Amino acid sequence: MRLVLFIVFAFFITSCGQDNYAKYAPIYNKITMDEVPDYNNLHNWAAHPAKKDPSDSIPKPISNTPHSEQLVDVFFMHPTSYLDPSRPYGWSASLKDTKTNIYTDYSSILNQASVFNEVGKIYAPRYRQAHIQAYYPITAADSTNAIAAFELAYADIKNAFEFYLKNFNNGRPIIIASHSQGSTHAIRLLKEYFDEKPLAKKLVAAYIVGMAINPIEYKKLSACTQPEETGCILAWRTYLEGYIPPFVQKESFKSIVTNPISWDVNKGEMDRFSNDGSVLYKFNKVITHVAGAINHEGVLWTKKPQFLGNFLFKTKNYHVADYNFYYLSIRKNAAVRTNAYFSNNKITTD
DSSP: OHHHHHHHHHHHHHOOHHHHHHHHHHHHTTSOOOSSOOTTSGGGEEEOTTSOOGGGOOOGGGTTSOOOOOOEEEEEEOOOOOOOTTOTTTTBOOTTOHHHHHHHIIIIIHHTGGGGTTTEEEEEEOOOOBOGGGGSOOSHHHHHHHHHHHHHHHHHHHHHHHHHIIIIITTOOEEEEEETHHHHHHHHHHHHHTTTSGGGGGEEEEEEESSOOOTTSOSSOOBOOSTTOOSOEEOOOEEETTOOOHHHHTOSSOOOOOOTTTOOTTOOEEOGGGOOOEEOSSTTOEESSOOOEEEETTEEEESOOOSTTGGGOOOSBOGGGTTGGGHHHHHHHHHHHHHHHHHHTTOOOO
């Protein structure tokens, strides 16, 4: 049932999945994709500064506001977009899957990665992601296949990140950002490349959203506690106030949870009127006062979101809207942390 609700809500938030497929399939079908991603090929990046892609988009209501220079790099790991229940490519997505590529680009790259385009050049690799069912194995064989799929996905992410460091970074500060399956891999990437590593000095912040993070996961990296803090981790999982999913109840730790309106550990409850703007099923429409944010025992709660058509919104799990609900707040906070990073490190931009 959770899987069904996830897929239904995913298409609700992005609302025109089929329209996007019909519109872009002729273009995407002309692209020759690799079986194994070669990150020297721009087609193997869902977002990259050297090409025009949905991460460049800015919602129209804020498109004329002054924007900062892109002073940092953003390495973004997208969530699961390989959702077809028939698993046409088995447990791991194929880079040749036009449907999945379009859905990736016009869901998470458009609605999530674009949050950071004011402050950063966005790099988002395509990777052979695990199918959504890998999170819900039924048999022992399913579990084995799921683990293998996640390992393959992380291997691609790791190769992409190393290629990015070698060929594109040039010593620039980095924001790590992710959602859902992307966060599964980002948690591991942070441990391997940043925790107690020299690269930690380049970390502006890590927005690792939609997955539980054990506060003792890392030796040096820790949760952000203030809006201007840098080199730290931000994380949240959004649910209806009063609801804690059974799988969260079974967790042996209380996850890191950041309030994505206040960004302040001492201000763990913010009402929806403090929320500057959400981006839901129409990217070019910013809706104010949709959702609040309440830190509660390792998750983020909000009262029922307020927007036109919310009577159809029956789920208590707002996972797919973790970024959408707090779009403008995240955008502003990324700028605040970027400015603080340069100020703290006395780096000039001349």
